[in-house]
Structures are given as C-alpha cells and as structure tokens.
Amino acid sequence: MDHSAHVRLTNEELTPANIEGATIYGVDDEKVGTVDHMHGAGSGSTVTVDVGGFLGIGAKPVAVPISNLDFMRDENGEVHAVTGWSKEQLKEMPEHRD
Numbered sequence: 001m002d003h004s005a006h007v008r009l010t011n012e013e014l015t016p017a018n019i020e021g022a023t024i025y026g027v028d029d030e031k032v033g034t035v036d037h038m039h040g041a042g043s044g045s046t047v048t049v050d051v052g053g054f055l056g057i058g059a060k061p062v063a064v065p066i067s068n069l070d071f072m073r074d075e076n077g078e079v080h081a082v083t084g085w086s087k088e089q090l091k092e093m094p095e096h097r098d
Contacts, residue, residue: 001025001029001074003072003082005075006072006073006074006075006080007072007073008070008071008072009071009072009073009079011042011043012042013071014038014041014042014043014045014066014071015038015041016037016038018071018079019035019038019047019071019079019081020035020036020037020038021034021035022034022035022071022079022080022081023080023081024049024069024080024081024082024083025080025081025082025083026082026083026084026085026086026087026090027084027085027086030086030087031087032049032051032083032085032086032087032090033049033050033051033052033059033062033087033090034049034050034059035047035048035049035050035081036048036049036050036061038066039063040066042066043066043067044066044067045065045066046063046064046065046066047063047064047065047066047069048061048062048063048096049061049062049063049064049090051087051090051091052087052091060091060095061095061096061097062090062091062093062094062095062096063093063096064083064085064090064093068083068084068085069081069082069083070082070083
C-alpha cells in the first residue's frame with residue numbers, strides 16, 4: 001500500500017471516534033494489529049492494540065504510545081496507522097490489562 005498519498009491525522013483528530021478499530025500496518029505493510037481503544041487525548045495518549053487472533057478472538061492487547069503510530073486516512077477516508085514494529089515485536093510486549 002502506498003501511504004505517500006494518504007493524509008495524516010492532526011493531533012485534534014487523534015480521538016477514540018477516529019482511531020478505534022483502525023488497522024495498523026508494520027514492516028512491509030504487514031497487518032500487525034487493530035486499535036482497540038485509546039487512553040488519554042491527543043499526542044500524549046496511549047493506544048491499546050489487539051495483536052494476533054482471528055476476528056478479535058485470541059488477540060493479545062498491548063499498550064503503545066500513540067506517538068509510535070502514524071495515523072492517516074486513505075483515498076476512501078478510512079483511517080489506518082503505520083508503525084516500524086513487526087507483529088512479532090508487538091506480541092512480545094507485556095499484555096495490557098484495563
């Protein structure tokens with residue numbers, strides 16, 4: 001997927017309504033997870049990402065700083081994020097518990 005034409009979200013757009021459910025892509029555009037929920041607001045918040053599993057079943061929730069995710073909209077208006085982490089790196093992180 002060519003992200004160069006996608007529009008990055010502003011800090012004001014980093015809200016649960018915009019990012020929850022967004023797909024996260026890692027190295028080589030591999031789907032590495034999905035945003036479950038957001039803690040805090042704006043650029044200082046933390047995002048819980050569901051990694052692995054199938055249709056949300058068996059997924060491991062991990063918490064990452066939102067600053068490590070680059071959220072953007074594609075040409076269809078769909079929000080997604082890219083990160084430098086691989087799925088394996090995210091799976092190795094501690095499980096997040098609310």
